[in-house]
Every structure is written in C-alpha cells, then in structure tokens.
Amino acid sequence: MLSFIILFGILSIIIVFSLAAITEGKNNMKKGAVIRSLYFYIASLITLAIVVGSLIFLINLGLKAWVFPKADYGFSSYLGSPTGLYFEQPVAQGVAKPIQLSEGLTCDDKCTLTDVQKSSIDSWKTNYKSWQESKTNPGSRRMRDMVAALSFLIVALPFFIIHFRIVQKDAKQSSDNERSVIRPTYFYFVALGSLVMMVVAGGFLINIALKIWVFPQAGKVDEAASKAVPSEIIPSPEKTGVQSLTTCGEKCGLDEDTVDLAQQWVIDYDAWQTEVSKPVNNTQRSAAASIPYVVLGIPLFLYHWGVARKESKERKEQATAPPNQV
Numbered sequence: 007m008l009s010f011i012i013l014f015g016i017l018s019i020i021i022v023f024s025l026a027a028i029t030e031g032k033n034n035m036k037k038g039a040v041i042r043s044l045y046f047y048i049a050s051l052i053t054l055a056i057v058v059g060s061l062i063f064l065i066n067l068g069l070k071a072w073v074f075p076k077a078d079y080g081f082s083s084y085l086g087s088p089t090g091l092y093f094e095q096p097v098a099q100g101v102a103k104p105i106q107l108s109e110g111l112t113c114d115d116k117c118t119l120t121d122v123q124k125s126s127i128d129s130w131k132t133n134y135k136s137w138q139e140s141k142t143n144p145g146s147r148r149m150r151d152m153v154a155a156l157s158f159l160i161v162a163l164p165f166f167i168i169h170f171r172i173v174q175k176d177a178k179q180s181s182d183n184e185r186s187v188i189r190p191t192y193f194y195f196v197a198l199g200s201l202v203m204m205v206v207a208g209g210f211l212i213n214i215a216l217k218i219w220v221f222p223q224a225g226k227v228d229e230a231a232s233k234a235v236p237s238e239i240i241p242s243p244e245k246t247g248v249q250s251l252t253t254c255g256e257k258c259g260l261d262e263d264t265v266d267l268a269q270q271w272v273i274d275y276d277a278w279q280t281e282v283s284k285p286v287n288n289t290q291r292s293a294a295a296s297i298p299y300v301v302l303g304i305p306l307f308l309y310h311w312g313v314a315r316k317e318s319k320e321r322k323e324q325a326t327a328p329p330n331q332v
Contacts, residue, residue, distance in 0.1 A: 019195075023048055026191040040188075046173045047192045053166035054196065058302055060159035065298035067152055074290035085140055085147075088274045089133035091247035093123055110250025117258035127251070131264065134271055141274075193314035200307035207299035210292055218289070225289065245275060 023044060070078045093110060111117060119127075140146070177189060217225035251260060251268035 019048065019051060022191060022195055023188065026188045029187045043173070043176070043186055043188050046169050046176075047188050050166060050169040050173060051192060051196065053162045053169065056158055056162035057166055058306070060155045060162065061302055062298040063155040064152065064159070065301060066294055067148060067155070069294040069297060071148065074287070074294045076287035077290035077294040085137070085278075087278050088137050088271050089130060090245075091126060091130040091251070093126060093247055093250075110246040110248075111254040111258060112250075113254035113257040117254050119258055127260070127264065130248070131267060134267065138274075190314055190317065193310045193317075197307055197310040197314060200303045200310065203299045203303035204307060207296040207303065210296040211300065214289055214292055214296075245272065248272060248275075 026044075091110075111119075111123070173189070173192075177186075180186070248268050248271045251258075252265060252272065254260075255265035255268065
C-alpha cells in the first residue's frame, strides 16, 4: 500500500509539472529558463516532502514516547522471542526421516549427545546471549528510528532551503509579464497535498473523539476486539528443545551454566509471551499517527494557499488594469 502511494505521488508530480512545463514552453521563448525553473520547483517539492515526512515520523515517535505510551507495541514484540533450540532426533543409518523441530533431548536411561546436538546447543547459547544483550537496551529501537528520521531531515532541509530561496528570489526579480505557470502549479499542488493531509488526519481524530465522548459503545467494540485472546492455548514447540536441557542436562553431561541458562530462557520466554499478549491501545495509536499530519498540514496549507491566492489576485489585477497603468 505504501509503495502504491509513493508511486502514485511520483507519477502525479511528473504529470502535473510536465503539463505546466509544456504550457510554460508555449508562452516563453526562453527554453533554458523553463527547464531551470522546472528543476528548482521540483527539487523544492521533493525535498519539502522528505522534510515533512521526517518531521511527521519524529513527532509520532515523540507522541508515543511521552504522550501516548500505550500507542506502541512493547519492545519485546519488536525484539522477538528468545532464540529457540531445535534438535533432529538421531535415526538408524540409511533411514530417511524428516526434521521434527518440536523434539527435544530424551534421557530416560542415559543420554549421549551427538556432535550435531552439541553444535546446536553452542549456537543456541551464543544467540540467546545476544538476545539478552539486546533486551537490556529497550530504547535502542526507538533511538534507531529517530536517528534514521533525523538523517533524512539533516540532508533534505538545507537543499530545500537553498532551492526554495532561489525560486523566491527569481519570482521577485521577474516582471509581471514573466510570471511562470510552474510557480502557481507548485504552490497549489503543495496546498492540495496539505489539505488532503489535514482532512484525512482530522477525520481520524474526529472519529476518535466521537467514540470517546459521543458514542462510547462504538469505542468499546474496538476495545473488546483488541483484547480478544484465543480460546485455546497451544503449547509452543519453541520451548521443547530448551526445556529438555533443564530436565536432561545432568544426564547428558551438560555443565551447570548451560542448565542455568536454559532455566533463565524459560523465564524470559514466558515473560515475552505475556508481554506480546498485551493489547495495544488503538485509540492512542490512531491519535499518535494522525496528530503530526494535522500539526504540519495546517501551516503548510495556510502558507502555500495564501501565496497562491495572493499572486493569483495580483495577476488578475494586472490583467484588468488599463494599459497606461501597466
């Protein structure tokens, strides 16, 4: 869906500005000036879109961190479950048998680990310890997302400022008879995009407000759906391999550290299942996603719509003015 929206946006920019360039080319004999103007306005539009997108992402992160803490999934959901341990049970030579991932060690009488099983245990210990290190830094994911958004903002903002200052300078230096078709196309296009942002996001916010204060029963339906849990608890095959280390560790000759690590894994796995089963507050999640679009959409729309209408009015006054007043 996101890829489709991005593709649609790019195609819209190409089509709209291509039509504006064709119209401008018919009215302006300076083809080089048309190409130059087209470049600076498209560059301003693209860099502005990146700046706005980065700011939306940063505001969304801030809202989830300080205003709507229940709007995001817990860190455990993003981290994933503790690394599981799987064994392929030994079979008679020459007998084909598929791997059964839910099987663990067996130690009814005695237990002798194969080289493959020892290697699997060593790999599991390394992976699980890495998972534990990641767990101790729950803010790393949010920090990573923030750094990514800041990186795009730091790169795009200077380019937008440079290109937009140039188009503004060119507009001031041009005479009334040299007004570009590309310029109003840019301002109306940004105003339209900002308006869509406000309308859609505002619709979501009004929907939230109605469910909370006017139609609370409608909100309870969403809340009940988010809290729904399966009626049957299905045992997870991920636990089988590690649990067998706790029961067969001594008979299989495993060291005490490995058995202790397996016991800690079971504790971590149960805690992870409890964390991921917690429902997300969809009301807070929708609010955190919608507010940034409204916050940024309003000033964007007011500025670009104001400039477009002001210059359109000036062109109309110039066109209707008597020749001696031109």
